[in-house]
Amino acid sequence: MATDKTLKVARYGLANPGGCSVNDWLSCDAVHATSYAVMLGIPVAWWGVLFYMWTFLAVGFSLLTKNRERASATLAAALFLSVGAVLFSFYKSYHLLKLQVLCILCVGMYLVNFVIPLLLAEALGLSFKKFAAFIIHYIKNVFGVTSRLEFSPQPVLYGALVTSLFSLGYIGIANYEQNRHAEKQQIERALQAYFEQDPVAIKIGSSAPVWGNPQAKITIVEYSDFECRACQVAAFHLRGVLFEYRNDVRLYYLNYPLDGSINDYVKPGIHENAGLAARASVCAQQQGVFWAYHDDLFRNQKKLNREFFLKLAEKQGCDVTSFAACMDAQTTIQKVRRDIDSAHAAKVQRTPSVFINGRSLPYWYNTKFLRRVIHEELKRLRK
Incomplete structure (x- = not known):
């Protein structure tokens, strides 16, 4: 097993x-x-x-x-x-x-x-x-x-x-694992292409949820949608692989819901509950339970609705009344939209989109490639 x-x-x-x-x-x-x-x-x-x-x-x-x-x-x-x-x-x-x-x-x-x-x-x-x-x-x-x-x-x-x-x-x-040699060559080519990119400046709000070492010099940004299946994979995969590097990296989660009710850059009707889920995650961050709430949202993607968000908040020990008010607050909506504008400025076209020190990471799901990128980033920092 x-x-x-x-x-x-x-x-x-x-x-x-x-x-x-x-x-x-x-x-x-x-x-x-x-x-x-x-x-x-x-x-x-x-x-x-x-x-x-x-x-x-x-x-x-x-x-x-x-x-x-x-x-x-x-x-x-x-x-x-x-x-x-x-x-x-x-x-x-x-x-x-x-x-x-x-x-x-x-x-x-x-x-x-x-x-x-x-x-x-x-x-x-x-x-x-x-x-x-x-x-x-x-x-x-x-x-x-x-x-x-x-x-x-x-x-x-x-x-x-x-x-x-x-x-x-x-x-x-x-x-x-017979294709390991070919895979190694592919990873090296992908690594070269990754570092040939010009880093883009990514705007991250001061209250954005961060995992790892907040002072780390390797900054990873994940633009994600709570209703997206590939985002569910990224949600657990990234922190799993990065766990041994958690003192060397800081991982930010930024919302990019594919929900036309809050995201002006996408068509309506794609992920109709993603916008409210993003707002709920902002409220969870304010009450100090973001990552646990984040994990539960991704584990229960088929249950996403307002009632479930409040039930989950209660489970995490949040004040449900203030949590409900937070979800409807204009300040919360504006925080989500600032994340969306950040994604648009970074030319995000899909979710999840992952950036490491401003460079787009296309093969984030490949464990070996992700490790190679982190090792090389650390190596360059030591020079």
Whole structure:
């Protein structure tokens, strides 16, 4: 499941938060969208699948074989590899701390990794006190030093088996991603075209909602419409991919509703509830709950109407009476129209439209391209 999620995020973007994603702090998707979810160009979760497959095969063989020495050697090889999995779990836990996010799926896998060596040790008849000594003797024997093991670890045989399994797994997933080289070339061409653009000056109101570091030098502007399906993808994808860069970027959300009742630059009848949704988001920003309100609007695009906006405001702990008055206030309407004028000045033709430091980002949904742009922007800032 985690492997599939990582691959889909990389290819198609993060459309909707999964079941274990509640907010920016409690989110599996935020982790799957970061570079930490990949190792050697392959999803980390896939390496985990190969490890679990090896463990399953090793235990199965040890139960079926009548050669007890061979069974012990097989379990010992699995145990030794599981110790490496535990150390790797500590390493990945550090990444979670670095991201300041809790991934329930990841933590669950780490716990499984901790339990596996305990069960294997039990199968080998090892007590907790003898565990460390066993590992030391095993390593000595692997390197040809006489030890107290009652069996031969046969490092060449088991090393070849483990290497074969992981190599086949790597080749299999790499074939699944067979167009990576061509994709890399496309990304480099797109990156070159991106930086050949002349930056445009984008007008951002002082009260515009911002995510990330408000003082960051990389400014990302997202013009969006709450009734637009592609905007729903961008709403969750952008922050998911940018999560590991949240101290280096500031993401502004500006309204560009394709609603002729408030937007003079579009025809009437396209997104009839988008204008009121934009006004509701302005009121949510005033009451300090913009991003949570923003997420709920995009999760419930088919329910957009005035009654739902007020119900959602109540859910977010807003004063419903003042929220309703805010939605109808001329000042609110003018704020939305200032965003619309900003979009028009930037020559926005569609939603969502994303700009980074004044340059239009056409392939915002491509995780790898978005990361390359951010890396290059950071690199240029350091010069």
